Amino acid sequence: AQSVTQPDARVTVSEGASLQLRCKYSYSGTPYLFWYVQYPRQGLQLLLKYYSGDPVVQGVNGFEAEFIKSNSSFHLRKASVHWSDSAVYFCAVRNYGNEKITFGAGTKLTIKP
Amino acid sequence: EAAVTQSPRNKVAVTGGKVTLSCNQTNNHNNMYWYRQDTGHGLRLIHYSYGAGSTEKGDIPDGYKASRPSQENFSLILELATPSQTSVYFCASGDVRRGVNTGQLYFGEGSKLTVL
Incomplete structure (x- = not known):
């Protein structure tokens, strides 16, 4: 069965600093991987996705x-964060066979001024 | 612009009552999904569907039923609601291009359910 682990429930970063949010997945086949962002009181929106090819994907x-x-990892990065990046970030993996999409528990990102 | 609309947005129900959460999508996507979101658990898949007439069990289907009467509509049904089903529920539709499910989901804004 597929699974996603986001080991950091909360991350706080100063505005302008760099960011890395960690994600590790478990899936026996070739994974389709995603990062989604959720702003307060909204649904999730796609940030980026990986299917194949260049292992570094831009969002x-x-x-x-x-x-x-x-390393079974798909970490999210940003060189310089902005206050508007404060949100909850979810990593997800898709099962190609049955089309189930499994999400991690999410990481709440807070940007300090 | 992809559009997924959920109703009701807020619902208070009593224990043992029946609750139906509705979802409508105008994206013409084949796949639709119901998730619940709880602190510490993220989003957990309850039921999903490949198209009209199909429903599949997700990771936590117990206590829930689903119905997909048409391409556009996908409902989540709680026949006997319990306080443990208090949560925020999200519906999503899946992007299918040329027969390949790209996996990108388009989410509704969520339905907050409180079971007393």
């Missing part, structure tokens, strides 16, 4: 993620 608002197969 919206300067976010990127790197797929490292040997």
